[in-house]
Amino acid sequence: MTDQTQQVMAALSTVIEPELHRDIVSLNMVRDLTIQDGVARFTIVLTTPACPLKNVFLERCNAAVIGHVPGIEKLDIRWDAQVPTDRQIHGRLDVPMRSLIAVASGKGGVGKSTVSTNLAAALADAGARVGLIDGDILNPNIPTMTGLGFGRPKVVDGKMVPLEAYGIKVMSTGFLTSPDKPMILRGPMLHSAIRQLFTDVNWGQLDYMIVDLPPGTGDAPLSLAQSFPLTGAVIVTQPQDVAVSDALRSIAMFETLNVPTLGVVENMAGDFFGEGGGEKLAQQRGVPFLGRIPLDAEVRKGGDFGRPVVVTQPDTPAGQAFQKLAQTVAARVSVVMLHTADVIPLNIIG
Numbered sequence: 180m181t182d183q184t185q186q187v188m189a190a191l192s193t194v195i196e197p198e199l200h201r202d203i204v205s206l207n208m209v210r211d212l213t214i215q216d217g218v219a220r221f222t223i224v225l226t227t228p229a230c231p232l233k234n235v236f237l238e239r240c241n242a243a244v245i246g247h248v249p250g251i252e253k254l255d256i257r258w259d260a261q262v263p264t265d266r267q268i269h270g271r272l273d274v275p276m277r278s279l280i281a282v283a284s285g286k287g288g289v290g291k292s293t294v295s296t297n298l299a300a301a302l303a304d305a306g307a308r309v310g311l312i313d314g315d316i317l318n319p320n321i322p323t324m325t326g327l328g329f330g331r332p333k334v335v336d337g338k339m340v341p342l343e344a345y346g347i348k349v350m351s352t353g354f355l356t357s358p359d360k361p362m363i364l365r366g367p368m369l370h371s372a373i374r375q376l377f378t379d380v381n382w383g384q385l386d387y388m389i390v391d392l393p394p395g396t397g398d399a400p401l402s403l404a405q406s407f408p409l410t411g412a413v414i415v416t417q418p419q420d421v422a423v424s425d426a427l428r429s430i431a432m433f434e435t436l437n438v439p440t441l442g443v444v445e446n447m448a449g450d451f452f453g454e455g456g457g458e459k460l461a462q463q464r465g466v467p468f469l470g471r472i473p474l475d476a477e478v479r480k481g482g483d484f485g486r487p488v489v490v491t492q493p494d495t496p497a498g499q500a501f502q503k504l505a506q507t508v509a510a511r512v513s514v515v516m517l518h519t520a521d522v523i524p525l526n527i528i529g
């Protein structure tokens with residue numbers, strides 16, 4: 180390194196990543212620095228493609244370098260993203276995924292499948308490699324919500340190929356059974372069915388694997404949360420008191436299992452169910468509030484017709500709320516992964 184590149188790196192090491200609260204040089208986010216004719220050119224590798232903070236980085240880097248390193252007049256920053264790998268997943272599950280996010284609720288019908296689908300679609304739209312597993316083995320809704328209702332996965336080299344919609348790789352027992360022949364599975368069978376959705380499918384490399392859980396804290400969600408190395412759980416609730424008290428139980432279940440709660444989403448907020456219950460719950464439990472999705476008939480229609488609002492109507496309040504949710508969840512995943520590492524290695528990203 181020349182003197183000047185060393186000086187630029189030193190200046191950049193005062194720039195703090197706003198979510199991770201560490202400097203971008205020790206996080207190994209600054210790559211390929213070159214200097215020519217007073218222009219410092221480098222790449223910032225973000226921890227998620229769904230990062231809304233590029234402008235913040237831009238401002239902070241400029242403020243740190245320009246006027247502080249002699250001879251540098253301009254920065255030329257390129258962007259890249261690499262989701263860090265949750266090291267718990269390594270060795271425990273033979274699926275090349277970097278993070279595993281469960282979407283859960285204490286009460287049925289609060290919008291887990293809707294949130295899972297829109298979250299997955301928004302992350303895929305941002306450029307992430309996303310898988311979506313329908314963990315509701317007995318009552319799978321993901322096929323309808325992704326518009327893949329009549330799909331049948333092919334088998335290649337002994338593994339199923341996931342179906343794809345909106346850039347998401349999707350797998351559900353709904354693809355393997357017919358609606359008039361419901362699955363009757365209990366205990367170990369149920370467990371092995373869930374496991375097969377991970378292991379008997381050729382997922383390819385994924386940044387985010389999202390699992391839509393069945394409601395409650397019964398057998399199926401418990402077995403899933405126990406047997407898979409979850410990076411964290413997104414808890415969905417409606418704003419009203421009954422739903423909130425059920426959500427509390429769901430948070431408690433993940434706490435018992437040592438799975439970090441990524442935060443609480445309040446869904447179907449508005450005149451009918453009111454507003455604020457989810458946020459209050461998050462405050463009480465000391466977990467992050469991830470956002471509020473309005474009650475909106477278009478969200479329901481989007482689910483019924485397999486057209487997630489976040490992609491088909493991104494500019495509506497609901498579409499925007501889901502996009503923002505995806506960014507917040509992605510940021511939380513990065514934070515949780517970097518904090519759960521026993522010792523934060525310098526090169527954890529990449």
Ligand SMILES: Nc1ncnc2c1ncn2[C@@H]1O[C@H](COP(=O)(O)OP(=O)(O)OP(=O)(O)O)[C@@H](O)[C@H]1O
Binds near residue numbers: 286288320393446480
């Ligand atoms: N924000 C919203 N506005 C309007 N309708 C919504 C919203 N979120 C979800 N819905 C609708 O509410 C119903 C229940 O949603 P969903 O199936 O996602 O809930 P769930 O928690 O997965 O249910 P289950 O517990 O049965 O798995 C669906 O018809 C869905 O389209």
Ligand SMILES: [Mg+2]
Binds near residue numbers: 315320391392393
């Ligand atoms: Mg559901």
